[in-house]
Amino acid sequence: MPDNKQSVEIIYKAIDETNLLAPPEQHLEKAIDTVVFGDMGKLNSLGLVTFIVATEQKIEEETGFSVTLADEKAMSQQNSPFRTVGSLADYIDQLLSDASNE
């Protein structure tokens, strides 16, 4: 299991919630290499919004930190944090580390 176990678990919970609201063809698999958004991704833009909102809420519930996932910082990264579940988990770890150091 990678170091970012907690962030991955948070994302899996958000995936469960998003899948409940999305049509079957947009359901995400709970795996590290699942593409969240991009060429091979299943989510449309609205699905991505729903998934991000669910992930932000799960982060807050699990850690007490209120973070914004899709801001200028995320959009300006050379590699989008929303590529895969794994890259998103790394990004969440980074945000939580920044938040706890503030």
Place this chain on the structure above:
Amino acid sequence: MNNKSILITGSRKGIGKYLAQYYSEKGYLVFGCSRGEADFTLDNYHHFCVDVANEAQVKDMFRSIRQTHGSLDCLVNNAGIASMNHILLTPQSTVNKILNTNVIGTFLFCREAAKLMQTKKYGRIVNFATVATPLKLEGEAIYAASKAAIVSLTEVLARELAPLGITVNAVGPTPVQTDLIRSVPQEKMDALLARQAIHRYGEMRDISNVIDFFIHPDSDFITGQVLYLGGV
């Protein structure tokens, strides 16, 4: 109880207080907020002390609603402030205050409410516009501009939130005899009323009538609309 929930901002006095009472009597679970404590209690009413333009406080309030109730059916963005003055005499601090409460506050509550509403794919948002915008009232430049922003916000959010089952509309009241217009000279008010098709002050029931229409479950094909009262 009708099992529906409604959040009304600026519910400590004026139109907001009336709406809190009105929907409490109709059996709604009512959440209200204002900067200060409410000096009244109502059945099924929960008051939060929140500055509507303070993102952290607004998020805390919605977190509490999510944890205790799970969802929200309706939002009425009533909180608003006005300041009548000539543009040459208007300090930036007044502009900041009006834009923060009216525009930022409405935006924050729309965003957070929509996050809650989307989980049930159902929601009704009603914003507050004003006849000062279409009537282009002199002395109300910043207030009218802030409400013009709300009209625009309403129209765009209607499209962004439609796929989530959420409608977004606005009511544009004429002057109602509340604190908001207490300092406006009588001759200004008379001139304003004369420009309406129906020359009278608005009443609280005129506003709740429009909100009732917008939040009705059957109004699911009505979104992005601004309904001005008094025939403006």
